Every structure is written in structure tokens, then in C-alpha cells.
Amino acid sequence: MPHIAIDYSGNLEETVDIAALCELLRKTGIETGVFPMAGIRVRAFRADHVAIADGDSRHGYIDISVRLRGGRSFEARKMATERLFAAAREFLAPALASRPMALSMEMRDIDPELSPKLNTIREHLKEG
Numbered sequence: 001m002p003h004i005a006i007d008y009s010g011n012l013e014e015t016v017d018i019a020a021l022c023e024l025l026r027k028t029g030i031e032t033g034v035f036p037m038a039g040i041r042v043r044a045f046r047a048d049h050v051a052i053a054d055g056d057s058r059h060g061y062i063d064i065s066v067r068l069r070g071g072r073s074f075e076a077r078k079m080a081t082e083r084l085f086a087a088a089r090e091f092l093a094p095a096l097a098s099r100p101m102a103l104s105m106e107m108r109d110i111d112p113e114l115s116p117k118l119n120t121i122r123e124h125l126k127e128g
Helices: 018-032 074-098
Strands: 003-009 041-047 060-069 101-110
Touching: 003 018, 018 041, 018 074, 060 074, 074 101
Parallel strands: 003 041, 060 101
Antiparallel strands: 003 060
16 A cells, blocks of 8 residues: 655646546556555645745745655565666656755655555455
């Protein structure tokens, strides 16, 4: 049950297709083989009020947070982190080149004993 949350400054919407970034991270997450398709969730949260660096209103940021149920090896998590960050970086390359912005990412484990789950999505997935 990987949760991928994108926290971003609202001033990036004129430059970045946030919905396309969500879809890219969903697909990339599945392609790693580390995240089960039925459990992956990607969502974005716009921050309308931010103060960055020297206060210049042109500055923007995207912070990607991945919460992942414990049990995967460090190597698997590292590979998934690298693949997700590389995909985001490539997707955002035009924006990174044209405006001041920061891109960051963090992956962290969720303790399965402290995180009960219920997911009926698998029963409703289309075959094929």
C-alpha cells in the first residue's frame, strides 16, 4: 500500500501539469515491481501560502513523499526511490530549467502492526 503524496507550491500550476505528474509516478511505481498496483495511491496537495528562500514569489517547490508498508528490503526501497525521483526529475526538467524551484523526495516505512488496512480494490480490478 504505497501512498505517494505530492506537496507543491501553487505557483507551479502555470508551468507543471500536476495531474500528468501523478500519473507518471503511479506508472513508474508499478513498473518498479516494489509497489502492488491495487495498493498504489498518488495524490497532490497544492500549497497556496508559501515562503521560500529569500521570499521571491517566483520560487516554487515539489516535495514527493512515499509512505510504504514495512517489509521490503532496503535495496528494493532504494531502487524504487531512485526510479521515482529520476522520472520526476526528467518530467520536470523544462520547469527546473525555466524557473527557480526545489524538488525533493522522501520514502519512509509504515509499521504494519500500527496501520490497519482494508482494500477492496483488487476485487473490482478489470481483468487483462
